[in-house]
Amino acid sequence: MIRLRIQVAHWPRRALVLTDTPRPDCSNCEGFGGIEYPYGDHNGEYAGSDIEFCDCWNESYRWFLMPLPRRPRWLRRRDSGRDPWGPGGYSNEPPF
Template identity: 75%
Template sequence: MIRLRIQVSHRLGRWLVLTDTPHPDCRECEGDGGIEYPYGDDDGEYAGSNWEPCGCWNENHRWRLLPLPRLPRLLRRRGRDPWGPHGYSNEPPF
């Protein structure tokens, strides 16, 4: 059974896409979509992890719905941001 969600993809431009999602009640992956296997090097230190996708989800099921337009140059926020780098203003509220 396919469980769909809407996402914005930047793979081939900005597109609105429908994607498959992992089954939330899967007993193998517990809704994560796969199982992570950490591994170590010869000293026993963490060296990375492998990801094995679960059978309840196919990450390649994507359907492009429509292209999203780019914002006009005047509306793009670049350079000085009045709200600061974190989206908060340092000005008093009055």
């Protein structure tokens, strides 16, 4: 049985899609959709992890619903360097 959710996809353009979700009561992955296996390098340090996807979920089940509109040019965020709040939108000045 497919359990659907609405998600925003960002490639090739922003759009709403329906996607499959992992089964929450799955005994293999416990609802996460896969099992992560961390591995180490020759010194025993963490070097990354592999994931084995569970059979209760198929990541490729996606259905395109509709494209999302693009922002008009005058609403897009500009980084002109003159913004008193800085590039992140936060001020480095004390509040008083």
